[in-house]
Amino acid sequence: MNRTYVVTGAASGIGAATTELLRAAGSTVITVDLHDADIEADLSTTDGRKNLVDQVRERSGGRIDAIIAVAGLVAASPVTVGVNHFGAIATLEGLRPLLAGSDAPRAAVVASLAALEETDPGLLEALERGDESAALAEAERIGTDTTPTGSSPIYTTTKLAIARWVRRVAPTPEWAGAGIALNAIAPGVIETPMTRPALDSAEGRDALDAGAPSPLNGPAAPPAAPAALLAWLTRAENTHVTGQIVFIDGGAESIRRPDQV
Template sequence: MSRTYVVTGAASGIGKALTERLRREGDTVIGVDLRDTDVTVDLTTAEGRTALVDQVTEKSGGTIDGIAAVAGLALPIPATVGVNYFGMIATLEGLQPLLATSSAPRAALVASLAAIEPFDDELHAALVAGDEQAALTRAAAIAADSGSGASNTIYNSTKNAIALWMRRVAPTETWAGASIPLNAIGPGVIATPMTADLLATEEGRAALGAGAPSPLNGPAAPPTAPAALLHWLISEENTHVTGQLIFIDGGAESIRRGKDI
């Protein structure tokens, strides 16, 4: 039976690959992004988050079967905080009532291997506390102090915090209590225009491969690989997995944390 899904970040990367996969399967997808999709909104703003819920409600008729919250940024700017954390939570919480009307609801979000990397304590605390203004202010200070080096610090902070949020809320009445499994994936290196230069050289591939055993197909995954994992998590086939952050990273997490997890 055809299902109706919402995919944020649907215009490119993992979100686009997932959207294409779902549509090939005969499912209905309501894509969300800044451009070139069904719902065009800016998830860094309160207006955009409200418009997302309103438009999805209208286009879906009030019921959706799955959400894949994929939209994200990896830039050294405060907007990364707005999209990766507060925008993602607003998407999932805002659409949860539509999911709850489905006979087989599922939800998943994209975290990152960066969730286990060092982060900024002050920014992270503001995120976990749900203080968006404090988080944006701290991210702006990090960007001003660190320049381009701020990218990893801001990104890591948001990805760790969103993974913790997922773990915290997945077992609650809002999600598990409403029969909605909520999970996350943690991609490692994905073959995108951002990594193309590194992957084009033997030295670059070796550098990327040094951080993970990558037993299959090299150090970088195509967007279709994490899209396939998301597809399963939000499908009816997922009957028992919830509250999990599943790494799809060529084994990098297993090397970095080993026996400590």
Template sequence: MTRTYVVTGAASGIGHALAARLRGEGHTVLGVDLRDTDILVDLTTAQGRADLVVQAGERSGGRIDAVVAVAGLAAPVPATVGVNYFGAIATLEGLRPLLAESPAPRAALVSSLAAIDRVDPDLHAALLAGDEVRALALAAAITEAWTAESENSIYNSTKNAIALWLRAQAPTPAWAGAGIPLNAVAPGVIETPMTAEVLASEEGRAMLAAGAPAPLNGPAAPPTAPADLLAWLVGAENTYVTGQIIFADGGAEALRRPGVV
């Protein structure tokens, strides 16, 4: 059975790998990104989020089978807040009515291993409160007063908050009650241009390997690893998994939080 998918962040990385896999299986994929794909929108803006919903509805004929919110930034800038948290929520909630028309609707998003790291408490609270104006202002202040300690706090805060949003929303009438499983994948180190410099040296590879004990892919996994997991989560074959954040990280989360079930 062929299905229609919407995948944000489809121009590169995990989103690109997921879109390629799904298309290779004969499915229809509406890729979303700033460039090089089907729907070109900026998910940091209200207009871009609205345009996504309109274009996805028009291009799909009013029905989609799955939405995967992959688009994200890791930079210590306010735009990371707009894409990683508010853009992901707008994507999932905005496209949910189109999912309701599918006989087997599914949804997923991408969190991160960084979700278990230090967050900025004020920014984190603003995210969970849904206050985008305050969250952007706080992120701008963090960026302006940059320190080595705060370098990843914006990214960490968004990825932790989106995971908590998912856990709160997945069991609700709007999602589980409507027969729509909602899950997340939390990748560890993935082979991307951002990690290329570290992976290029023996010392860098050894440092990354020490934090991820599984020898399956070495110190970093290709984008296809989390993409393959996402493909299953949003496929019709997933009939019982919802509300889960699944760490695809070579065992790093288990190593760092052995007492957490």
């Protein structure tokens, strides 16, 4: 069955691997990114988000089968709030009406194992209220602070907030009630341009390993691993998995909080 997917962050890393996998299986993929994509849109801006929805509507004829929101960045900067949280939600909510014509509509977003690290309560509260200008101000306040494991609390907090958003909205009439499965994946360390600078030094590898110990098949999975998970979650055969945060981390989450089930 030929399905039409929209993949954001498709020019690199996990988004590129997902696009490649879906196209190899015969699906149509409309790619979105800042550059090297069918639709070039900056998801940190209102104009970019509108452009994404308008162009997907035009290119798809108003009907898509799945949305995979991968675009994100790790920078200790307010733009991370704009892309990782509000850009992802604008993608998912903005394109949701175009899923109405599909007989197996699905959606997925990429959160992170980093959501288990220290987060910032002020930023989390602004994100959960959906107040973008307050959240951007909180990110300015946080600046380049780091968590004990060296991550930016801006990054960790955006990833916790998007995971909680998925849990909140997935079972609602707009999503589950419309037959749309909505899930997040939470990768540990994936070998992409995002992690390359850290993976390139012994110190960086030790820091990543401390935050994301991976007894199954070692650290730094290839992007094909999360791509396959995203592809399954958004295929027609996923009829009943929704509202889940699926960790793909070689065992790190089960080490870090074994009793949380």
